[in-house]
Amino acid sequence: MDLTFASLGLSDARVSQLEKLGFTAPTAIQAQAIPELLAGRDVVGQAQTGTGKTAAFSLPILDNVDTTKSVIQALILTPTRELALQVCNAMRDLSGDRRIGILSVYGGSAIDRQIRSLQRGTQIVVGTPGRVIDLLERGNLKLDQLSWMVLDEADEMLSMGFIDDVEKILSQAPKDRQTAFFSATMDFSIRQLISKFLRDPVNVSIKQPKATPKQINQVVYNVPRGWTKAKALQPILELEDPESAIIFVRTRKAAAELTSDLQAAGHSVDEYHGDLNQSQRERLLNRFRQQQVRWIVATDIAARGLDVDHLTHVINYDLPDSVESYVHRIGRTGRAGKAGTAISLVVPFERRKLQQIERHVRQALRTMPVPTRAQIEARQLEKLKNKVLEALSGERLASFLPIVAQLGEEYDAHTIAAAALQMAYDQTRPSWLTSDMPEEDLSGTPKPKLIKRGRQQVQSEIVRGPAAEPQEVKS
Known part of the structure; x- marks a missing residue:
């Protein structure tokens, strides 16, 4: 009964x-x-x-x-x-x-x-x-x-x-x-x-129900030796393209630094921490719930009260100290029958902690390498194709047909369409995904590139060369 x-x-x-x-x-x-x-x-x-x-x-x-x-x-x-x-x-x-x-x-x-x-x-x-x-x-x-x-x-x-x-x-x-x-x-x-x-x-x-693939897709990305997590996160975000996400970090300082890097790369992201006054916190929460901000970088404690129905991704930039906290974090997505994704970035010294999590959830988590340049470009082209399909049924399409007709006197239709797509792709292509970056693998060590943001130029950690392996910080 x-x-x-x-x-x-x-x-x-x-x-x-x-x-x-x-x-x-x-x-x-x-x-x-x-x-x-x-x-x-x-x-x-x-x-x-x-x-x-x-x-x-x-x-x-x-x-x-x-x-x-x-x-x-x-x-x-x-x-x-x-x-x-x-x-x-x-x-x-x-x-x-x-x-x-x-x-x-x-x-x-x-x-x-x-x-x-x-x-x-x-x-x-x-x-x-x-x-x-x-x-x-x-x-x-x-x-x-x-x-x-x-x-x-x-x-x-x-x-x-x-x-x-x-x-x-x-x-x-x-x-x-x-x-x-x-x-x-x-x-x-x-x-x-x-x-x-x-x-x-x-x-x-009450034990947290085991996350099934239909509810929460748990993915681990191994950060290559010599890489910082900030550098590895950027191609992961480009490939995953979260609609809305909470990115968990261990400290307020890490939240501020990561938010600054992601904003410099042009992403819709903000930080949420205890130093914000109540009006600032409330304003940010409203923006997040109304999807005016796509991602929030937060610590575990600051993230209390950030439960939202539309959360598609939880990203463990830093793994939590306890397996219970891991389950608590990922339980914020995949609710009400909706699909959700939990992503964890793991550096070599965190492998043992990952094994403890896997024993706790009683499953081996799917492990992926950092996405390659080819994978990211394929993802960008797929998104561009979807935008073109939307535009083909749009009301403004007729206003551009005279231009196409004029160009058609000198070029064939396929060439014109390809040129338009190239222009659109170049405008949306990630600025850090430079032409001299290795095609086969992003684990190479590209030279630092300046990312332009308005009149400012910031040398983002995302595209820096190899850094020393980070040390674990307790807080």
Whole structure:
């Protein structure tokens, strides 16, 4: 018998709202966590992003909120403003009840406005630890009637240095509350918090489904010895041509340098890091979701809140330190039945880490050499051919026919078409793909070339000669 939301114990009103939203069957984390939370037990859930954990803790809370009381009954902590807004919006959708007040509080936004919203009364608060502490200290956020407390993305919260704030908030909440922790990983510090603040919790662990080729195409590109990753990435991007991608790097410095290189080469890319203020981050996220920016370079921590439905590629420029983080990263693509691609750049000293990932996902990942010049040019010509096919059905085609007729008095049609294609190709051909670059393999060592960008000339790392093998940097 297939599980339904009704069979988990949710109310008819909640099930009806889920049906309106198009949800008919619970995910694995929802099937296991919802009955335990409805029964009043504390829950520790280990699950990756994209498994439905937001609904897993939201639905039991929404089903039990007392709409006759305008006091805070549930508090959900998230590591970032973006995730707080995401959870808040999701809970409002799942609620469908205007009597239930759901408020998000976070830094970088006017605290006075948030205070006024609290004074008007709300039942559920979703917020970041720092802003929650500020409101507690001002006396505007009162937890004396709190019934539920949730830590979402607990591992990221602690890795961002919020452990003291989290402990302080947990200590001020009523001891008879119901508590749930949800995290992709469970390290020692999280287990300590669980032991200290949860009462005989039920453990729910959902393994990330193995990525099948139909869902996520996992590809490894070996970076040749003597090459930098930045140099190897450029031909890979030209061949793969991601529609939208997150490129994961280890440090903010690496994000800034790689973004600068890719922008200099003419790509639509921007960096996302903790140094951006809230308005800058929000503006970039909107541009990315509206596909005004195709690619974002980010660290793991900064990338929280960057979940988007249209993400086609995840690129591991730097492999993560843990195999769990690898699975967490690639799980951002290939969602909702759509195809996705996960690309990893691997230098020789990372081979051992790659073997650990392969053992974890229980499959050998497809390994590819860096694309050759011939492969990239073939890809460029294929894209040009597709553009020509689109133009053949375009409305503006007739305006160019007189020019063709005039040229046809001296040249045949095939020659004219070939010349037009050559002009179009030369305009779109990658500037770093120079004519003196070896035809058979890009692993040669072409001389440095200047890439023109407006009035500036930048000597991109992408086309530099051989560099010393990079050393692994821990952060």
